[in-house]
Amino acid sequence: MSSQDQHKGLAIVTGASRGIGAEYAQRLASRGYPLLLVGRDKTRLQQVSEHISRDHHVKVIIECLDLSIVGAAHQLFALAQKSKTPVDILINNAGFGMYGTFSDMPMTRIREMLQLHITTVVESTRLFLPTMIERRSGAIINVASVAGFLPIPYMAEYAATKAFLISFSEALAEEVRESGVTIQTCCPGSTETNFHNTAGYRPTNPLGSQTAQEVVQASLTGLDKHRSRITVGWQGWLSDRFLRFLPRTLLIQMVGKQVKPRTRD
Numbered sequence: 001m002s003s004q005d006q007h008k009g010l011a012i013v014t015g016a017s018r019g020i021g022a023e024y025a026q027r028l029a030s031r032g033y034p035l036l037l038v039g040r041d042k043t044r045l046q047q048v049s050e051h052i053s054r055d056h057h058v059k060v061i062i063e064c065l066d067l068s069i070v071g072a073a074h075q076l077f078a079l080a081q082k083s084k085t086p087v088d089i090l091i092n093n094a095g096f097g098m099y100g101t102f103s104d105m106p107m108t109r110i111r112e113m114l115q116l117h118i119t120t121v122v123e124s125t126r127l128f129l130p131t132m133i134e135r136r137s138g139a140i141i142n143v144a145s146v147a148g149f150l151p152i153p154y155m156a157e158y159a160a161t162k163a164f165l166i167s168f169s170e171a172l173a174e175e176v177r178e179s180g181v182t183i184q185t186c187c188p189g190s191t192e193t194n195f196h197n198t199a200g201y202r203p204t205n206p207l208g209s210q211t212a213q214e215v216v217q218a219s220l221t222g223l224d225k226h227r228s229r230i231t232v233g234w235q236g237w238l239s240d241r242f243l244r245f246l247p248r249t250l251l252i253q254m255v256g257k258q259v260k261p262r263t264r265d
């Protein structure tokens with residue numbers, strides 16, 4: 001462990017086995033944070049950990065945990081307590097996309113998404129936040145999406161869970177504004193990760209896509225400035241500013257037409 005670790009509390013990253021989460025882990029390691037990395041894929045978590053350990057002298061704990069099961073937040077909290085290191089940063093990043101007609105979606109998968117994107121994040125925040133407030137320092141980053149800016153047909157529950165996260169996180173950010181704790185909602189646009197393979201949908205986004213590096217750079221630079229809402233690049237800025245001014249019904253119809261599964265035409 002380097003001398004840097006002794007001054008930093010733990011940074012927890014959920015969904016750290018790949019994509020945006022793995023990039024958060026790398027960047028936080030380069031800032032000297034000891035890490036608790038969580039996901040379900042042990043091999044990938046080990047790879048991320050080995051990669052970090054090659055470049056940085058920080059302690060890395062990896063834990064396999066399915067965050068879509070009831071009680072997962074309490075398990076995460078217990079793991080953090082076991083490390084006996086105060087938690088400086090919690091990044092609720094784990095998530096997945098789901099694409100198709102809602103009435104055909106498997107109920108188990110819907111429940112998994114609600115649990116992972118909403119219940120586990122809310123419970124984790126409730127568990128970790130009080131100590132941060134007591135210590136008058138710390139940060140929680142909830143990774144939402146530009147998909148949370150508007151209802152998206154054929155990705156209805158995904159967009160709705162991300163809208164929940166935005167509303168929840170921004171309200172909390174105001175509650176804790178003078179407490180020394182930062183709550184950030186990170187809203188990436190379409191990002192080049194495995195996300196679209198899992199979702200079974202690759203958007204033809206006229207605004208193009210971003211890299212995980214760009215997302216995390218924007219998020220952590222925003223964290224340094226205690227910013228509560230992060231979008232990425234000019235595309236994110238544009239979506240955030242303009243979507244709210246367009247007539248909502250028309251917008252949903254347009255998005256629905258673009259996203260609609262082709263086989264149903």
Ligand SMILES: NC(=O)c1ccc[n+]([C@@H]2O[C@H](COP(=O)([O-])OP(=O)(O)OC[C@H]3O[C@@H](n4cnc5c(N)ncnc54)[C@H](OP(=O)(O)O)[C@@H]3O)[C@@H](O)[C@H]2O)c1
Nearest residue numbers: 015017019020039040041067094095145190191193194195
């Ligand atoms: N990529 C995009 O276009 C995009 C855009 C906006 C927002 N986002 C958001 O960014 C976050 C990260 O996504 P990504 O793009 O990095 O996708 P990704 O490459 O598919 O990574 C998803 C991560 O979430 C973890 N995960 C999924 N289900 C989990 C569960 N039940 N328990 C624990 N971990 C779980 C996965 O780990 P295991 O496989 O090891 O479980 C993986 O590490 C998500 O919240 C996503 O909604 C992505």
